[in-house]
Amino acid sequence: MATASKKEITIADKLDALFALQQIDSEIDRIRTIRGELPLEVRDLEDEIGGLETRFNKINEELKEFQTEIADRKIASKDAETSIAKYKERQNNVRNNREYESISKEIEFQELEIKLHDKRSKEAKANIEFKTELLNEVSEKLNSKKEDLSVKQTQLDAIISETQIEEDKLLADSDKAKAKIEERLVSAYLRLRNNSKNGLAVVQVLRDACGGCFNKIPPQRVLDILTKKKILVCEHCGRILVPEVATENA
Numbered sequence: 001m002a003t004a005s006k007k008e009i010t011i012a013d014k015l016d017a018l019f020a021l022q023q024i025d026s027e028i029d030r031i032r033t034i035r036g037e038l039p040l041e042v043r044d045l046e047d048e049i050g051g052l053e054t055r056f057n058k059i060n061e062e063l064k065e066f067q068t069e070i071a072d073r074k075i076a077s078k079d080a081e082t083s084i085a086k087y088k089e090r091q092n093n094v095r096n097n098r099e100y101e102s103i104s105k106e107i108e109f110q111e112l113e114i115k116l117h118d119k120r121s122k123e124a125k126a127n128i129e130f131k132t133e134l135l136n137e138v139s140e141k142l143n144s145k146k147e148d149l150s151v152k153q154t155q156l157d158a159i160i161s162e163t164q165i166e167e168d169k170l171l172a173d174s175d176k177a178k179a180k181i182e183e184r185l186v187s188a189y190l191r192l193r194n195n196s197k198n199g200l201a202v203v204q205v206l207r208d209a210c211g212g213c214f215n216k217i218p219p220q221r222v223l224d225i226l227t228k229k230k231i232l233v234c235e236h237c238g239r240i241l242v243p244e245v246a247t248e249n250a
Contacts, residue, residue: 012228014181015202018189019242021177022202028170029199031163038156045149052142059135066124066131073117073124080110080117185231192239202240213237 087107094100178186192201196212203211208222215236217225225232226243233240 010228011231014185015228015231015240015242017177017181018185018202018240019204019245021174021181021189022200024170024174024177025193025199028167028174031167031170034163035156035159038152038159042149042152042156045145045152049142049145049149052138052145056135056138056142059131059138063128063131063135066128069124070121070128073121077114077117080113084110189240196237196239200239202242203234204244205241206244210234210237210239210241212239217241 084107087103087110091100091103091107094103181189189201193199198212200212205211205217205222205225208219209216213234213236215234217234221232224230225241228243231240
């Protein structure tokens with residue numbers, strides 16, 4: 001019984017079924033277009049926030065290193081001062097000039113060490129000042145991006161919430177429509193949709209032109225399309241062509 005029914009399906013029926021499927025899928029495309037660039041914007045913001053957080057943490061680690069360096073150099077300077085005090089005490093008890101000069105060199109070395117620690121500490125403090133300003137800038141930008149993400153995510157969630165039920169219904173309708181069309185035609189239809197930027201695989205002939213690429217169609221071919229006796233495709237873009245459908249019947 002089912003086989004007999006299939007045999008009764010005309011080319012016109014197939015074209016009508018394909019066009020109906022295209023209308024359902026185009027409506028799904030429209031709903032997804034409403035979401036626009038929001039999903040991509042949300043993803044980009046998430047990636048940017050991840051990068052800023054990594055940078056924030058890195059600057060924080062660098063600040064800690066500079067602070068540790070200052071603390072270490074402060075200790076090292078105190079150790080050098082202690083050594084100088086000990087050397088000076090020994091100088092008071094030297095027995096010859098050679099020993100005195102040797103201790104003097106040690107004192108001189110420790111004094112240079114103190115100066116070096118002082119110089120490096122000042123450099124570290126300058127770096128801390130610079131890194132703190134940079135950290136504040138990154139923190140401000142990070143907070144701003146998080147606020148942007150919150151707004152965009154809320155907008156996206158709202159749009160998805162509003163359209164999800166409708167999209168799910170249309171997706172179910174699309175599957176039902178495909179089930180009524182022979183597999184070979186569905187495969188061709190899907191291939192055309194995937195290769196088309198606007199997702200159009202089945203288009204109407206509008207003013208004797210392809211509704212997909214807008215190239216003119218020869219008069220005789222237009223007549224053949226109107227009769228719906230053959231499945232004809234556009235010679236330029238390969239889309240399946242159907243006669244123009246009145247708005248109330250579309």
